[in-house]
Amino acid sequence: MKDELSLIMKKGDKISIAAACFSMYAYQVLKKQLDDIEELRFIFTSPTFLAEKAPKEKREFYIPQLNRERSLYGTDFEVKLRNELTQKAIARECADWIKKKVRFRSILTNSAANTFIDIDKKDGGFTYMPLNGFTTADLGYERGNNMPVITVKFPHSECDKFIEEFNSVTSCK
Numbered sequence: 001m002k003d004e005l006s007l008i009m010k011k012g013d014k015i016s017i018a019a020a021c022f023s024m025y026a027y028q029v030l031k032k033q034l035d036d037i038e039e040l041r042f043i044f045t046s047p048t049f050l051a052e053k054a055p056k057e058k059r060e061f062y063i064p065q066l067n068r069e070r071s072l073y074g075t076d077f078e079v080k081l082r083n084e085l086t087q088k089a090i091a092r093e094c095a096d097w098i099k100k101k102v103r104f105r106s107i108l109t110n111s112a113a114n115t116f117i118d119i120d121k122k123d124g125g126f127t128y129m130p131l132n133g134f135t136t137a138d139l140g141y142e143r144g145n146n147m148p149v150i151t152v153k154f155p156h157s158e159c160d161k162f163i164e165e166f167n168s169v170t171s172c173k
Helices: 002-008 024-029 031-036 056-061 066-073 076-083 087-101 156-168
Strands: 014-019 039-044 102-106 116-121 124-129 152-155
Touching (some): 002 031, 014 156, 087 102, 116 156, 152 156
Parallel strands (some): 039 102
Antiparallel strands (some): 014 116, 124 152
16 A cells, blocks of 8 residues: 555645544655645544543543554554654654644544545546555554455545545534
8 A cells, every 4th residue: 555655646636534543654654745745634533632521430441542542653563663763753744744734633423434545636536445544554564463454446536425425524623
């Protein structure tokens, strides 16, 4: 997936991603291409980075949703990258890029959502699905513990419904 995206993404493209998590290391492996895009819209497909509303008495047995949020600075499978001790520089570059080009949203419910990455080009584009998360493991750059998933590439014109769904998510923050 990483190699495919490296070839497909070009200057001025608009990217839409619906996935469970976002990792700054995935940004790092696609940095050259992502720095040239016009914008990236990302929807977390599970409630992420939201104020938790669990009553205090239930917190004793409550397991927070921190795993998805911790993936921002590396998943369990990106340990090798974290051990290179370059997190601070990567985090700074990623944060600057996010401020310039990225809009994040999060679905408020735990209902199922389609996961994909859509690359909108001036002359068409492509949609890839499914995409569990935007991490180095999900991009095929690092090993993960999931079974290999066959990602299907569709012409952008055949995926209007996914983009309509993405654009119409009104229960997002």
